[in-house]
Amino acid sequence: MIEEKIHFILKRLKDQGFQAYLAGGAVRDLFLHRKSNDTDILTNAAISEIESVFSGQRIRIVGKAFPICIINGIEVSSGRAGTGTDGFPESDLARRDFTINAMAFDPVSNLIIDPFNGRKDIEDRVIRFTREPLKRIEEDPVRMVRACRFLALVKGSFSLSTLDALHACRDLLAMGVAKERISHEIMKAMMLDKPSLFFRALQQTGLLPFIFPSLDRCFDLDGGIHHQETVFEHCMLVGDALPSRLPALRLAGFLHDTGKFDAATIENGNLTFAGHENHTQEVVKDLTGLRFAAKDISYINALIKAHMRPLTPETTPRAARRLLSMLNQHGLSYQDFMRMRIADKKGNLAKKPYTISEIRFRLKKLFDEIHRSCAFNINDLDISGHEISDLLNITPSPEIGRLKEMLFEKVLDDPLLNQNKELKKLCLSLAGSISCNKNRPLTPG
Template sequence: MSFVTDILDTIQERSPVFPILETLWAAGFQAFLAGGAVRDALLGTAPADVDILTNALPEDLARLFAGQDTEYVGKSFAVTLVNKVEVATCRPADKEAVAAGLVFPATDLGRRDLTINSMAWDPETRTLADPFGGQKDIEAKVIRFTRDPFDRIQEDPVRMVRACRFAAGFGFEIEADSFNAIRACAHKITAQGTADRIQREIVKSMGMDKPSGFFNLLHDTGLLALILPSLDRCSDMDGGPHHGETVFEHNLLVGDALPASMPILRLAGFLHDTGKVDALEIKDGRNTFPGHQKCTRAMMADLGRLRFSGKDMDYIHALVRGHMRPLKSDTSPKAVRRLLAMLDNLNLSYRDFLRMRIADKKGNLNPVKKPYTLGDIRLRLGKILDALNEQTPFNVNGLDISGREIQDILGLPQGPAIGKVKALLFDQVLEDPSLNQKKTLEELVRQMDQNCFTDSNGKVIK
């Protein structure tokens, strides 16, 4: 336990935790470091967050820390932020705890989700309160619900998702009784009010080394079919002649290959081929998926139900819609410009497009298919940078001619016809960037057949 003492002592010395503890002790209250801080210390890592568990009531905390930065933020149980530190008031002991003769802090720890999160450290006596075997489970690399798993799940169904996240993140196994309880209670995950919190668990999982373990556990427990059915339905679907893995496995490989520092990009990787289920066609006895990047309805429904922001949903949608656009060693400059125009239309950076393409190429178990080499990546990046250095406009607003100037030349009123002219000009400029000069564009406008913008009676199309 010496290394645990060292880690937790360091926390006290370098954070506002110790003054809070001293204030509580001086007032006659008990106070412990609890939950994740103790768990992480036992795992040998410095905790990211440090929480305090106390028998002081919220009104006691308001009085003791009057004049300091305090805020009551409790929802499901009483939590007060004191100088940005979470101070949780112990929950009332339940009948089972009373019958078992438990006293504080065990009465509160027994209501927590997992045994590895149900420990408390007493900085005064330097002793560990571990009434439910959390330390032993860490040593055995086991995830187990605290006391009765059905009771813990009934109190909060999102704990099932958390169990999968912790197991995948630490490389632990979910203990048999806890695993079976999740399978039996998976349907409860759709309870009202859980969507935002499930979303947060998914986003947190993106920071793992390999979030695929998390999704595999969600699938094995039956949770994924209720949380992300668009992904779950890809399991056991053959990936077709170009892949050596199922569609589900391919999604997981691609997600793992994307950076942990970009969670929404990474999530897009885990979902990027979910449209293959809707696009499936059988050709010569093999699965093919023409236009699958356009089949986004199921994926977007899942993201909406999980209450992802409109910004995140648009970003994921753009990545999925654009990920099949080819960029090869022999791609012509014209095709690269059209690629960049597509990315501009999707509001997607070429960097994120390349990240997805690189991961998509890597996530393939077909021995014939090889990931990009560093040289391959440099070649493709060079093509993009060459196109950008040409200063080609990648949308109609970059044309060196305005809508008003087009109106004056053609004698047309403002309306859809002007937009059609700009689109035609833009298409020509993508073919030849040197055309994007005002005099050249004006001459191209004069050469246009005005019949393109009028009906059979000579009236302008509106």
């Protein structure tokens, strides 16, 4: 279905004697039966003529080299930009990246313009550059990453000419490309049905070492005695098992075991990866180089480091509280921790996935402690630094912070101690040990 405001723009342009079409991603998604967030109207009206036709509407112009009109939130571009009107709209479509994006559709007359057989490529699930593959890549090397994303979108394959061009031009990805654009493509890929196809395409074309070398090095790395699949294959299974509505979590799933390459050792003739969750330096380096937001890097790093924390039938209430405290300190929710744990198990071909009852049992261990209103953060203590300062008759100092850390450890062991009166008693009893450690006397008031 075409939105009413899109119909309005198309019809008004046509009523004024201009040609107007839906173009690019909107047409592609129409034939893929997907809801599109990529609406682009193409017309042979000049920018000044578009402004005149839609005077009185919400309109603004963006871009300098190739200006685009935004009318009521819809992008309208002029086919005259840089090319004139000969062969419109074919001349504009010829400059698009892939055949599946080089179609135009007039929903008013139901006319489809498809000069490069993009509709057939959609049916055949083939990703093919429009006309000259090498030229399309040289115009914008990020199109190579987009090619891999579109392959994952259609769950298809590359044409031979496209695959050859990707192999031939892969080095261009390291030359002056805005890394933010690559990270943007990655996050869009995470919202697809099966993003592992994106990573497999990057690996197939030799692009993965330029984007995630930390993951690429795991391609042939054996999974060890606890897995039947390689580390790379395991990461693919885990990432696909996570929800598409949480792209950062999903990306963490695809990267969660990259530290196994650094942790790999042979013990008693077996390949092991003890402490691999702590080897995050390479994946953080990759994410930083791709200009991911600091909050996303911190989140992914924390998830990787936390994903091996045990939560089993033997987990005690004390251990559950410490797990929740660790998640709190890293800004992680127990929901995302559990999602990662469930996906990690599902992606291990040597083991059975968690059953619903096993998941509920583990969640209950966490819920029991959450519902007790336990302190999971040092700031949840029922005593402030000022109160400690007054109680011990000392000025604010690092010792107060150390004392709060000791109180917090006590409260994690016994949540009933998190009462102001009890904490004050503990302060008085612990003050001596702090003064001994610091060689600074603390004088209780």
